[in-house]
Amino acid sequence: MSILEGLKFYAGDTAIHKLDPRVKFLVSMLMLLMVVMYTEAWILVTLMVVQAAMAYAAKVVRRWLKTIKGSIPLAVLVFGLNAIFFITTGTHATLQEVLYHSATLAYRLVLFLSSFSIFFLTTTPEEIGLTLTSWRIPYPYTFAFISAIRFTPIIAQELRDIMDAQRSRGIELDKGGPLQRAKKLVPILVPLLANALRRAYELAEAMEVKCFGATKNRTSLRELKMRSRDYAALLVSLTLFSLAMYSRLFLL
Amino acid sequence: MEIVRVEGLTFTYSGSEVPAVKDINLTMKEGEFVLLLGPSGCGKSTLCRCLNGLIPHFYAGKMDGKVVVAGMDVTKTPTYVLSQHVGMVFQIPENQLFSLTVENDVAFALENLGIPRDEIKRRVDFALRAVGIEELRGRSPFELSGGQQQKVAIASILALMPKLMLFDEPTSSLDPVSAKSVVDIISSIRKEFGTSIIVAEHRVELLADKVDRVIVMQEGSIIKDGKPKEVFVSEEFTPYGVPVPKVVSMAKGVNRHLRVFNDMPLSPEEFEQGIRGFLYDKVR
Amino acid sequence: MIKFDSVTYVYPTGARALSDVSVEVGKGELVALMGENGAGKTTFIKHLNGLLKPTSGRVYVDGKDTRTLSVAQLSRIVGVVFQNAEDMFFLPTVEEEVAFSLRNLGFSEDVVQKRIDWALKFMELEVYKKRSPFLLSGGEKKRLALAIILAWNPQVIAMDEPTVGQDSMQKEKLKEMIKQLSLQGRTVIISTHDVEFVAELRPRVILMSRGKIVADGDADTILTDGELLRSCSILMPQVAATMSRLTDLGFNAKVISVEEAVRSIVKRLMEIEHTRRA
Ligand SMILES: Nc1ncnc2c1ncn2[C@@H]1O[C@H](COP(=O)(O)OP(=O)(O)OP(=O)(O)O)[C@@H](O)[C@H]1O
Ligand SMILES: Nc1ncnc2c1ncn2[C@@H]1O[C@H](COP(=O)(O)OP(=O)(O)OP(=O)(O)O)[C@@H](O)[C@H]1O
Ligand SMILES: [Mg+2]
Ligand SMILES: [Mg+2]
Numbered sequence: 001m002s003i004l005e006g007l008k009f010y011a012g013d014t015a016i017h018k019l020d021p022r023v024k025f026l027v028s029m030l031m032l033l034m035v036v037m038y039t040e041a042w043i044l045v046t047l048m049v050v051q052a053a054m055a056y057a058a059k060v061v062r063r064w065l066k067t068i069k070g071s072i073p074l075a076v077l078v079f080g081l082n083a084i085f086f087i088t089t090g091t092h093a094t095l096q097e098v099l100y101h102s103a104t105l106a107y108r109l110v111l112f113l114s115s116f117s118i119f120f121l122t123t124t125p126e127e128i129g130l131t132l133t134s135w136r137i138p139y140p141y142t143f144a145f146i147s148a149i150r151f152t153p154i155i156a157q158e159l160r161d162i163m164d165a166q167r168s169r170g171i172e173l174d175k176g177g178p179l180q181r182a183k184k185l186v187p188i189l190v191p192l193l194a195n196a197l198r199r200a201y202e203l204a205e206a207m208e209v210k211c212f213g214a215t216k217n218r219t220s221l222r223e224l225k226m227r228s229r230d231y232a233a234l235l236v237s238l239t240l241f242s243l244a245m246y247s248r249l250f251l252l
Numbered sequence: 253m254e255i256v257r258v259e260g261l262t263f264t265y266s267g268s269e270v271p272a273v274k275d276i277n278l279t280m281k282e283g284e285f286v287l288l289l290g291p292s293g294c295g296k297s298t299l300c301r302c303l304n305g306l307i308p309h310f311y312a313g314k315m316d317g318k319v320v321v322a323g324m325d326v327t328k329t330p331t332y333v334l335s336q337h338v339g340m341v342f343q344i345p346e347n348q349l350f351s352l353t354v355e356n357d358v359a360f361a362l363e364n365l366g367i368p369r370d371e372i373k374r375r376v377d378f379a380l381r382a383v384g385i386e387e388l389r390g391r392s393p394f395e396l397s398g399g400q401q402q403k404v405a406i407a408s409i410l411a412l413m414p415k416l417m418l419f420d421e422p423t424s425s426l427d428p429v430s431a432k433s434v435v436d437i438i439s440s441i442r443k444e445f446g447t448s449i450i451v452a453e454h455r456v457e458l459l460a461d462k463v464d465r466v467i468v469m470q471e472g473s474i475i476k477d478g479k480p481k482e483v484f485v486s487e488e489f490t491p492y493g494v495p496v497p498k499v500v501s502m503a504k505g506v507n508r509h510l511r512v513f514n515d516m517p518l519s520p521e522e523f524e525q526g527i528r529g530f531l532y533d534k535v536r
Numbered sequence: 537m538i539k540f541d542s543v544t545y546v547y548p549t550g551a552r553a554l555s556d557v558s559v560e561v562g563k564g565e566l567v568a569l570m571g572e573n574g575a576g577k578t579t580f581i582k583h584l585n586g587l588l589k590p591t592s593g594r595v596y597v598d599g600k601d602t603r604t605l606s607v608a609q610l611s612r613i614v615g616v617v618f619q620n621a622e623d624m625f626f627l628p629t630v631e632e633e634v635a636f637s638l639r640n641l642g643f644s645e646d647v648v649q650k651r652i653d654w655a656l657k658f659m660e661l662e663v664y665k666k667r668s669p670f671l672l673s674g675g676e677k678k679r680l681a682l683a684i685i686l687a688w689n690p691q692v693i694a695m696d697e698p699t700v701g702q703d704s705m706q707k708e709k710l711k712e713m714i715k716q717l718s719l720q721g722r723t724v725i726i727s728t729h730d731v732e733f734v735a736e737l738r739p740r741v742i743l744m745s746r747g748k749i750v751a752d753g754d755a756d757t758i759l760t761d762g763e764l765l766r767s768c769s770i771l772m773p774q775v776a777a778t779m780s781r782l783t784d785l786g787f788n789a790k791v792i793s794v795e796e797a798v799r800s801i802v803k804r805l806m807e808i809e810h811t812r813r814a
Contacts, residue, residue: 013704042795084762098686158623161620161623162623164582164587164618165618165620165623165624166623167587167607167608167611168585168587168607168611168615168616168618168685169606169611169624169636169637169684169685170608170611170612170637170639170640170641171640172606172607179780186626187626190625190626191622191623191624191625191626194622194626194670195620195622195623198622233540
C-alpha cells in the first residue's frame with residue numbers, strides 16, 4: 001500500500017506546491033515522454049536526479065522515496081517478466097544484454113511512478129478537480145473523482161471497524177486454507193456492502209438537498225489562473241524538452 | 253406569515269404497507285422554533301422529508317394530502333428550488349460533506365445553482381462567520397472532529413439562506429460540549445436571521461428551554477403539540493412515554509410536597525429562579 | 537479481572553490514542569468510560585479483547601497477558617459490542633446471527649440452541665427469531681448485537697457508545713439490561729458521553745481526556761464536578777447542574793438522581809422555613 005501513500009496529498013507551501021496544477025501535470029507528462037524515448041542509462045539517471053531536486057524543493061523527499069520503495073515489488077515483477085520474455089523469445093543474444101534491458105525497463109517504470117508521485121504529492125485533489133473542469137470534463141466525473149478521494153479513508157476505516165466487529169465474534173480471518181478464508185470474507189463483505197448502500201442513499205439525499213445538478217452552468221468558488229511564474233516554469237520545461245527532442249533526433 | 257402548511261398528509265414508502273406518517277395537519281408561523289419528539293420510527297425523518305420535497309421527489313411511495321412550504325406546493329416544485337427555501341441538516345456529518353476543503357463544501361450548493369463567483373464568496377464568508385468556523389476554512393472536512401464537521405454542514409446549508417431549516421438529530425454522535433455548541437448555533441441562527449427551525453432530537457434537555465413549541469409524534473401521527481411547558485407538564489415522567497427534561501421531573505417531585513413552582517422550569521436557571529422566588533415570597 | 541499496566545497505544549498514523557494508562561477493573565464491577573470525542577475510549581475497548589495490542593505496557597485479562605492470546609480466545613472472556621451494530625449482520629435471520637458466533641467459538645449444537653433461546657429472551661427479541669436483522673429497528677439492532685455477544689456468556693461485557701441514536705424507551709431498556717447483567721455478577725464496561733444515562737446508571741466512572749485517565753471514582757463524585765467534566769468536553773447531568781446553582785442556600789450539590797434531589801430539596805426548604813419561623 002505504500003505506493004498509494006505516494007499519491008496522497010499533504011499540505012505544503014513551497015514554490016512547487018504553488019505552481020499551477022496544469023503546468024505540473026505537463027511537466028510530469030514530459031518526463032514520461034522522455035522516459036519512453038530514451039533507454040540510455042545516463043539520461044535516465046539524470047531524470048531521476050531532476051526529480052529528486054524537485055522533490056527536495058517541494059519538501060516531500062521522504063514520501064517520494066516511499067513511493068519509490070513501494071514501486072520496487074512492481075519493478076521486480078516487470079524485470080522478471082521481461083527477462084523471461086527476452087530469454088524465451090531470444091530477443092537478446094547474451095545474458096548480460098537480457099539483464100540490462102530488463103533492468104532499464106523496470107527502472108523506467110519506477111521513474112514513471114515517481115514522477116507522478118511528485119505531481120500528486122504537491123497538488124491538492126481540489127486542484128486536480130479544477131484542472132479537470134478547466135479541460136471541460138463534465139462536472140459529474142470531476143465530482144466522482146473528488147468523492148473517491150474524499151471517501152476512500154472513510155471506507156477504509158469502515159472496513160477496519162467491520163473486521164474488528166467480526167473478529168470479536170470469534171472469526172479468525174487469518175486461519176484456515178484458501179477456501180475457508182474465502183468463506184470468511186462473506187461476513188466482512190455483506191456488512192460492507194450494506195453500509196455502502198446506506199451511505200450511498202444518505203449521500204444522495206444530501207446532494208439533492210444541496211441542489212446537485214440544478215443547472216448545467218455550474219460556477220465555482222475557485223478558478224485556476226496562470227501566473228507569470230507558471231508561464232516561466234512552462235517555458236523552461238518546454239525548452240529543456242525541445243532540446244532533448246532535438247538531440248534525440250539529430251545528435252544521437 | 254405562514255411558513256408551513258400541511259393538510260391531511262399521509263405517506264407510505266413504496267414496498268411498505270403501513271404509512272410512515274398518517275393524517276398530519278400542521279401549520280407553522282415564520283420564525284417559529286419547533287422541537288420534534290417521538291420514539292424511534294415514529295416518522296420524524298419522514299415528516300422532515302415531506303417538508304423539503306425529498307418526498308415525493310426522491311423517495312417513492314404513496315402520498316396524500318397537501319404540503320405547502322414558503323408558499324410553494326411541495327409536490328409541484330423541484331427539490332433544487334425548494335432547497336433554496338428549506339434547508340436540511342442530517343444526523344451523520346461525514347455523509348453530507350463532499351469537498352476537500354471546508355470553504356468548498358460551504359460553496360457546494362451555491363456552485364450547483366450557478367451563482368456568480370463574487371456572490372458565492374460573499375455568502376461563504378457570511379455562513380462561516382455565522383457559524384463561527386472561519387479559521388477552519390482551508391482545512392479538509394475529514395480531518396475535523398464530528399462537532400466541527402456538523403458545523404460545516406450547518407454553514408453549507410446556511411449559505412443558501414433558507415427561510416426554514418430542518419435538523420434531523422443533528423447532535424446524536426457528538427460529545428456534550430460539541431452538542432451544546434451545535435444547539436447554540438441553531439438558536440443563534442433563529443435569533444439573528446429569524447429563520448424558522450424544526451429540530452428532531454431525542455435528548456430533550458438540550459433544547460427544552462430554547463424552543464417555542466414541542467410536537468410529539470407516535471406511530472406516524474402527531475399526538476401532542478403545544479408550548480414546551482404545556483407539553484412537558486401534562487406528561488408524567490414515564491420512561492416509556494415522551495422524554496421529559498430532568499428539571500421538570502424535579503420540579504414536579506418538589507411540588508408534590510411543597511408548592512414551590514407555579515411556572516414549570518425548563519432549565520437549571522429557571523429552576524433556580526423558582527426556588528429563590530419561593531423563598532423570597534416566604535420572607536415577605 | 538482487567539488490568540492496564542502503563543499502556544500506551546500509537547496508531548500507525550502516529551496518533552497517540554492512549555498514553556500511559558494504568559487502571560484495574562475488578563470482577564463484577566460496572567464501569568462507564570467517559571471522555572470527549574477522540575479521548576481514546578474506543579481504543580481502550582479494543583485492547584480488552586486484543587484487537588489492539590499495546591505499543592508499550594501490558595494489558596491483562598483474567599491474569600493473562602493479552603499479547604499471548606488470540607482475539608478469539610480473549611473474546612470468550614470479554615465480549616465487545618461496537619457502536620455500529622450493522623457492522624455485524626450478514627445472515628438471513630436473527631437466530632442464525634446468534635448461532636454463527638456460538639459455532640465459531642466451538643460450542644456444541646445442543647448448547648447452541650439453548651443459548652440462542654436464552655439470549656434472545658433476555659434481550660426481548662424472541663418474536664424476531666426468524667426475521668432478517670436488517671429489518672429490525674435501530675434499538676432492536678443494538679439489542680441483537682448485545683444478544684450475539686451475551687450468548688456465549690462472557691465474564692466481561694464491553695459496549696462502545698450503546699446509547700447513540702437511541703430513544704428514551706430503548707435507553708431505558710438498555711439500562712435495565714445493563715443493571716441486570718451487573719447484578720448477575722458480570723463485569724460491564726460501557727463507553728459513552730451520555731451523562732444523563734450514566735447519571736441514572738450510577739456506575740464507577742473512569743474519565744478520559746486525550747488518551748489519559750484524568751479521574752476515576754463513583755458517578756456521584758465525578759458527575760458533580762463541573763470543572764473536571766468540562767475539561768473533557770462533558771457537561772454535568774441536569775440534576776447536578778441545577779443543584780450546583782443552589783449551593784449558597786445550603787443545598788446538597790453532590791446529587792445526580794431526580795429522587796434524591798427532590799428529597800434533599802424538600803428537606804432543605806423545610807429546614808429553611810423552620811429556622812425562619814423560630
Ligand atoms: N426509505 C425508507 N423506505 C421504507 N420505509 C422507511 C424508509 N425510511 C423510513 N421508513 C419507515 O418509516 C417509518 C418512520 O421512519 P422514520 O425514519 O421517519 O422515523 P424517525 O422518527 O425518524 O425514527 P428515528 O428516531 O429512528 O430516526 C419507520 O417504520 C421506518 O421503518
Ligand atoms: N484507525 C485509526 N487510525 C489512526 N488514528 C486513529 C484510528 N482510530 C482512532 N484514531 C485516533 O485516536 C484517537 C482516539 O480515538 P478513539 O476512537 O479511541 O476515541 P473515542 O474516545 O472513542 O472518541 P469518540 O467519542 O469520537 O468515539 C483520536 O485522536 C483518533 O483520531
Ligand atoms: Mg430519523
Ligand atoms: Mg469511540
